[in-house]
Amino acid sequence: MANIMIRQNGAGGLVFYLPKRDLEASIESIEFDTPEKWGGELKLDNGGSYYIDPVARPARLPISVRARRLGAAED
Amino acid sequence: MAALTREATEALIAEVLEVYPEKARKDRAKHLMINDKTLESSKKCITSNRKSLPGVMTMRGCAYAGSKGVVWGPIKDMISISHGPIGCGQYARAGRRNYYVGTTGVDAFCEINFTSDFQEKDIVFGGDKKLAKLIDEIEMLFPLNKGISVQSECPIGLIGDDIEAVAKKAAATIGKPVVPVRCEGFRGVSQSLGHHIANDSVRDWILSNRDGQAFETTPYDVAILGDYNIGGDAWASRILLEQMGLRVVAQWSGDGTLAEMENTPKVKLNLLHCYRSMNYISRHMEEKYGIPWLEYNFFGPTKIAESLRKIASFFDDKIKEGAERVIAQHKEMMDAVIAKYRPRLEGKKVMLYVGGLRPRHVVGAYEDLGMEVVGTGYEFAHNDDYDRTIKDMGDATLIYDDVTGYEFEEFVKACKPDLIGSGIKEKYVFHKMGVPFRQLHSWDYSGPYHGVDGFAIFARDMDMTLNNPCWSKLTPPWVKNNEAALKQAA
Numbered sequence: 001m002a003n004i005m006i007r008q009n010g011a012g013g014l015v016f017y018l019p020k021r022d023l024e025a026s027i028e029s030i031e032f033d034t035p036e037k038w039g040g041e042l043k044l045d046n047g048g049s050y051y052i053d054p055v056a057r058p059a060r061l062p063i064s065v066r067a068r069r070l071g072a073a074e075d
Numbered sequence: 076m077a078a079l080t081r082e083a084t085e086a087l088i089a090e091v092l093e094v095y096p097e098k099a100r101k102d103r104a105k106h107l108m109i110n111d112k113t114l115e116s117s118k119k120c121i122t123s124n125r126k127s128l129p130g131v132m133t134m135r136g137c138a139y140a141g142s143k144g145v146v147w148g149p150i151k152d153m154i155s156i157s158h159g160p161i162g163c164g165q166y167a168r169a170g171r172r173n174y175y176v177g178t179t180g181v182d183a184f185c186e187i188n189f190t191s192d193f194q195e196k197d198i199v200f201g202g203d204k205k206l207a208k209l210i211d212e213i214e215m216l217f218p219l220n221k222g223i224s225v226q227s228e229c230p231i232g233l234i235g236d237d238i239e240a241v242a243k244k245a246a247a248t249i250g251k252p253v254v255p256v257r258c259e260g261f262r263g264v265s266q267s268l269g270h271h272i273a274n275d276s277v278r279d280w281i282l283s284n285r286d287g288q289a290f291e292t293t294p295y296d297v298a299i300l301g302d303y304n305i306g307g308d309a310w311a312s313r314i315l316l317e318q319m320g321l322r323v324v325a326q327w328s329g330d331g332t333l334a335e336m337e338n339t340p341k342v343k344l345n346l347l348h349c350y351r352s353m354n355y356i357s358r359h360m361e362e363k364y365g366i367p368w369l370e371y372n373f374f375g376p377t378k379i380a381e382s383l384r385k386i387a388s389f390f391d392d393k394i395k396e397g398a399e400r401v402i403a404q405h406k407e408m409m410d411a412v413i414a415k416y417r418p419r420l421e422g423k424k425v426m427l428y429v430g431g432l433r434p435r436h437v438v439g440a441y442e443d444l445g446m447e448v449v450g451t452g453y454e455f456a457h458n459d460d461y462d463r464t465i466k467d468m469g470d471a472t473l474i475y476d477d478v479t480g481y482e483f484e485e486f487v488k489a490c491k492p493d494l495i496g497s498g499i500k501e502k503y504v505f506h507k508m509g510v511p512f513r514q515l516h517s518w519d520y521s522g523p524y525h526g527v528d529g530f531a532i533f534a535r536d537m538d539m540t541l542n543n544p545c546w547s548k549l550t551p552p553w554v555k556n557n558e559a560a561l562k563q564a565a
Contacts, residue, residue, distance in 0.1 A: 005358060017358065022124065022271070024459040046118050062362040 002069065004050065007062030014061075016044055033057075041070065079449070079490065081471040084109045088473075091485040099128055106476040110468045117461035123476045124457045126264045132480030134428070134500050135454050137260035139163055141269020143226040145352055146277070147256065149173035149303050149328045150336070151183040152221040154213055157190040158206060158238065159228025163260070164190035172517045174307050175330040182219045189213065198234055203241050210245040210253065221333040222252040224276075232259035252333070254280040265455035265477075266430070267351065274355035277336065282356070285337040295321045295390060296342040300357060300368070301349030301432070304329020306522015311529045312348070312373050318404070319383060319397035321390075327353060340364045344389050346371055348525075349432045351460060370463075372432075373525040374533070375440030376409040405527045413443060416534040419542055421445035423493040426486070428478055428501065429515045430454040435464040437496070437515070440524075444534055449490050452478050480504070494541050509549040511540045 031040025157164025177183025
């Protein structure tokens, strides 16, 4: 489990940030994206994927959440 | 000579890497790339933020350098104690020329080396008592200090001193913030982790100190983050922002104070100059206080205009007009600078190897002067820095990460730049090779280089270095010996 931060970039896309490793990547897809259920598997543009527990969509980004690594994208 | 083609650059990299043993060659090859502007991400082309190879010459610093030297050191009314043996503090003292207004030793302390001067007995019995005593002494001798930070050197982590406990106790006694910073030099692969640790300690010990307290705000409050006022840089930037109608609440951390940092959560926008060393705290403030942050670049008129407009887009029409006014107001002066120096510098080639933000940010300023940057690289960047660099650099230019002394020399021999911008460790090597060189870490004892005023100085310095008649008079000793040998043979 790792703490990650999800924020919005200028273009409106989601950006994934892993402070521990200074890893920044844009999120290509998010499994659930409805107001009640938001989260699930995150696919990153660097090939990695992480899982966050689905929650209600946060009112404001950025948000720090705990994430589990599914597929590593070793850089 | 025109810039190298892609094939020629590839061949050059292969040739340079040839001397390494196979394993080292494979590793180093990942740190060198040829720029391709079409790329979105640097990920597949360059590896960064990795441990330097043993046996090669690296120019990196340590976590202590990143924390004490870069982030904490320039805060003028706080005292940064170099906790550990005396050398680290002494050699990190005032070398970065972070200017400030204040009376040194009375209400400003950047240039003084405060250290616990560890001896053998402190290693054996622990240094906590000494630290507590030191803080008491500081409080007695320098009562106008606003706070103290304890910057750990390597032995503190190795012997397991509990500086947090000492700091907490001391803070309660003296009634000022005492911040323990765990920035032991052995942490991480370069100074970059030191920046991160320093940011985290600011977040944990400083940032929320004034939450809930009244503060008179305006809709135009901004903070300058990541400008260390080297040679007066932050002042040159601040002037422009104030001219366009913004109110600069805080400077992090060049000529900055503790109060400014504590007030930063009240601003409307964080302006981030050095992304590498302060993005952490910007991200935190964005999450906790909802303050957006924006990267800007105040090197050279093109980038200044671009940045001012970008900053203004966050505010109302008054500021937008202000930005246009500021750009127009300085246009004549900027054009005069370019008219004077461009003919003398046009077409010259530059190679850079610096840290932080400069390898990409100064490219615009060189281009304004008609110069071309043919190679650039960072000491301690991460992949997100390279993502940003790809856009700023020309196609087929060299990009090198944590370049070794040998590689850099070979690249210079092949690319034959007219000017090199790098640090003090490289300076004399290239001087002896007869290549004009500027020390771009602290502007070679000049500056400021940011902003409108800075650009005039930047252009003058580049001209002064490049067109100095001394370069053609230099013959390196090995060439001299060759000539003598040839004469003898003949």
